[in-house]
Amino acid sequence: MRKTSTGIIAGAVGVVFLSVLVAAQSAPQKNAPRSPWKYYPEDARANEGPGGPAPVRDMSGTWAGESSGAGVKRLVPPDRMPAFTPLGKQLFDRNKAEGTGVLIAQSNDPHVRYCDPFGFPRNMNDQIRSMTIATVSNRTFVMLRFMNIWREIWMDGRTLPTNFAGRGADVHDPTYNGYSVGRWTDDYTFVAETTGMAAETWATEGGLPHSVDARVTERFNRSSKNDLSLTMTMDDPKLYSKPLSLGQVNFRWIPSQTFFDFSCVPSSVQQYLKEVADPASSPGAAR
Amino acid sequence: MKPKVLMMAVLIAAFAAIDRPSFAHHGGTAFDITTPVVLKNAVITEFLWINPHPLIKADYKDDKGNVQQWTMELGGLVGAQLIGWTRTSLQPGDVVTLYVWKAKTGALVGRFNKVDFPDGTTMRDSQTGADDGGRSDSGQRN
Numbered sequence: 168m169r170k171t172s173t174g175i176i177a178g179a180v181g182v183v184f185l186s187v188l189v190a191a192q193s194a195p196q197k198n199a200p201r202s203p204w205k206y207y208p209e210d211a212r213a214n215e216g217p218g219g220p221a222p223v224r225d226m227s228g229t230w231a232g233e234s235s236g237a238g239v240k241r242l243v244p245p246d247r248m249p250a251f252t253p254l255g256k257q258l259f260d261r262n263k264a265e266g267t268g269v270l271i272a273q274s275n276d277p278h279v280r281y282c283d284p285f286g287f288p289r290n291m292n293d294q295i296r297s298m299t300i301a302t303v304s305n306r307t308f309v310m311l312r313f314m315n316i317w318r319e320i321w322m323d324g325r326t327l328p329t330n331f332a333g334r335g336a337d338v339h340d341p342t343y344n345g346y347s348v349g350r351w352t353d354d355y356t357f358v359a360e361t362t363g364m365a366a367e368t369w370a371t372e373g374g375l376p377h378s379v380d381a382r383v384t385e386r387f388n389r390s391s392k393n394d395l396s397l398t399m400t401m402d403d404p405k406l407y408s409k410p411l412s413l414g415q416v417n418f419r420w421i422p423s424q425t426f427f428d429f430s431c432v433p434s435s436v437q438q439y440l441k442e443v444a445d446p447a448s449s450p451g452a453a454r
Numbered sequence: 455m456k457p458k459v460l461m462m463a464v465l466i467a468a469f470a471a472i473d474r475p476s477f478a479h480h481g482g483t484a485f486d487i488t489t490p491v492v493l494k495n496a497v498i499t500e501f502l503w504i505n506p507h508p509l510i511k512a513d514y515k516d517d518k519g520n521v522q523q524w525t526m527e528l529g530g531l532v533g534a535q536l537i538g539w540t541r542t543s544l545q546p547g548d549v550v551t552l553y554v555w556k557a558k559t560g561a562l563v564g565r566f567n568k569v570d571f572p573d574g575t576t577m578r579d580s581q582t583g584a585d586d587g588g589r590s591d592s593g594q595r596n
Contacts, residue, residue: 438504439507439527442509442525443525449559
């Protein structure tokens with residue numbers, strides 16, 4: 168028993184030591200110059216705790232995501248192998264996502280290779296850096312730092328379009344971000360539904376496909392002043408035999424509300440692939 | 455549970471709780487993260503401050519006097535910015551010692567580990583800058 172107690176104490180000391188080490192690494196340098204135009208992730212890290220109750224029916228503001236350096240965690244990743252239909256499996260097998268067993272030279276991820284737009288819903292579950300939400304009288308705008316994306320979620324009571332094919336004048340063209348409507352289901356939960364997304368985009372970094380008729384439900388929940396979570400599901404009967412989870416991402420309020428752009432630049436990614444990534448992952452690649 | 459086992463479990467849990475960005479993105483598995491190649495007196499020829507990864511280009515003269523032209527990537531540009539890198543941190547003509555995780559293909563390309571400057575200072579990569587290839591939050595010269 169005594170040895171066990173010693174072990175527990177030693178372990179606890181280890182945790183404290185590591186916490187101090189991490190805090191020291193993350194802490195801003197004293198007297199370091201600061202600009203109101205820069206984003207300092209330590210500000211978001213220092214903004215500990217809930218910060219007070221969530222305001223009623225309000226998500227407006229700028230939020231740090233898991234890839235912002237603010238230490239925000241993802242709790243639920245998207246499904247990796249959902250229940251495919253035969254067509255869904257066929258389309259999934261075409262997509263060569265970078266990762267286990269697939270190096271960048273072998274990937275056909277249109278974003279990794281060419282900076283093609285993620286499109287929705289991938290832009291809400293991959294490269295989650297930071298996000299600004301703004302609401303006007305009849306719409307909510309979601310603006311994403313990565314790739315400088317804005318999405319428009321209508322709140323005027325309209326219904327989603329359903330016709331994305333055919334020759335008639337009433338056909339709606341698919342778009343990268345699709346068509347979205349949203350509503351508050353309670354004082355702290357905003358639910359958006361989206362369809363009509365361009366089918367050539369991937370739903371996740373792992374290469375899950377979606378059809379133009381896929382319907383994605385986003386559930387934003389603001390549990391406190393500082394905490395916002397987003398849970399996503401997708402229903403796409405052409406490609407999946409049952410609805411699948413696109414995971415949950417979390418956001419933290421950024422005290423300075425600083426938000427700036429970040430884009431994948433096609434010419435730069437071509438240079439990167441040619442000069443480093445492809446030679447590093449394919450022996451035959453020219454350099 | 456034996457105390458040493460318990461202590462190890464707690465320490466492992468503590469390490470797991472530390473936010474460590476994935477190195478799997480953009481070809482991470484293509485590099486040999488065991489022992490860095492050390493390029494002493496390398497001459498910087500270009501420092502490209504680009505997305506998705508800044509690139510360092512340098513000439514290195516090997517033991518036989520042959521000049522090798524290396525290209526290496528840093529972690530993500532924003533991650534580099536957050537730990538103090540700027541587009542002028544390296545400049546053409548700088549003579550430095552570069553540590554690089556070389557591509558397994560044998561090409562003269564790699565993932566940047568750290569750079570030692572003649573004044574004794576060091577800058578590290580945001581994701582692979584630690585001496586064991588792990589994350590470093592210290593891109594500032596130190």
